[in-house]
Amino acid sequence: MTSEKQPCFYIGRINIMDSPNFNKELPFRVPKGYFDKLPQRILENCTPSSDAKRTPWRTVWKSQLAFAAGFAALAVVASLVVIFSQKFSAKQMQQNNTYIEIVGRNIYNDSETPRTIHERNHEIDSLNVFTNGMFLRYYSPRNKFSTICEEKHDAHSLK
C-alpha cells in the first residue's frame, strides 16, 4: 500500500478513498476458468518465429488475396510481354531478313536513282518510269534516303 496522501473522493457523503465499506472491486467478470486457459493460449502464439503482433485472420485472408491478385496481374503482364515480344521478334526477324536482302542486293547503278525515288515518292515502279521499263525496282523509303530492296528484271519490259 502506498503511504502517499490521496485526495478525498466523495460519493454522496462517503469518502470512498478512506472508507473500507466502499467496494473497490470492479463490476467485471471473466468466463469460468479463463485464467487457467489463458497462458496456454498465449504460449501457443509465442513460437520462435512469432511476429511482434498477432495478425487477425481477416488481415491474413486479405493479404493472401492481395498476393494472389498481384501474382495473377503479374502473370497477365508477363504473358502479354511474351506475346508481344514474340510478335516483335518475328517482325524484327522479318525486317532483319529484309535488311539482309537490302544489303545484299542494293544496287545503285545510277547516281540519279535515289534522288529520283525521293522526288517521285512512290514505293514501286518509280524507277520503272525512270529507266523506261528496263528494270523494276522495289524500295523502302527511309527518313533521309531510300533503299532499293529488290531488283528484278521486268520480263515484260525486256521483251
Add this chain to the structure above:
Amino acid sequence: MESHSDKELIDMYRVPEARHYAFSLIVKKYQERIYWHVRKIVISHDDADDVVQNTFLKIWTGLDTFREDSKLFTWMYRIATNEALNFIKRNNKKILVPIDSTEQQLVHYLETDTYIDGDELQIKLQKAIISLPKKQKVVFNMKYFEDMKYEDMSEILGTSVGALKASFFHAVKKIEKYMADN
C-alpha cells in the same frame, strides 16, 4: 507454484533452453494484473482478451531487448497500456454504426457486455471513469483500483510524478461532479 522474482525470471529467459518455460512463468505471474489493467480501459471482455494476447506476444518478442534499468512489470504495463489505448483508437475508426464517440461505445459495452455484473454504484463509477480524458482515466484506474505508486506510474506513462498527481486530482474532481450530477 514456486514464486520467482522478476530478476530470476529474466535470467532464466536468457538461457535458450529455459526461454519458453521462463516466459510461461512470466505469463502466469502477470496475466491477471495485465488483464484487469487492460479490461478497465477497453471494458469489453472480448476486446480485453485480444489486447492481452497481443500484449504478451509483444512482451515475448521484446524481452530480448528488455533492459533491466526499468522494472519488468512497469515495462509490461507500458506495453499493455499502449496496446489498450491503440486498440480503442483503431476500433473507433472502424465503427460503422452511428455511435458518436469512443465514450458512448464504452458505455454501450458497460450496459450490454455479458461479463459485467456490478452493482449500480460500481457501474455509475465506471461510467464516470469512461467520461474522463484517456490519460486521466488510466491514472485514476492505476491509483484508485491498484494503489500503484506514482513513481511506478511515472515509469509506465513517461510522465512526471507532479503531473500524475495533478491528473489524479482533476480526475477525482470530475468523477465527484459526475456522481453528483447523475
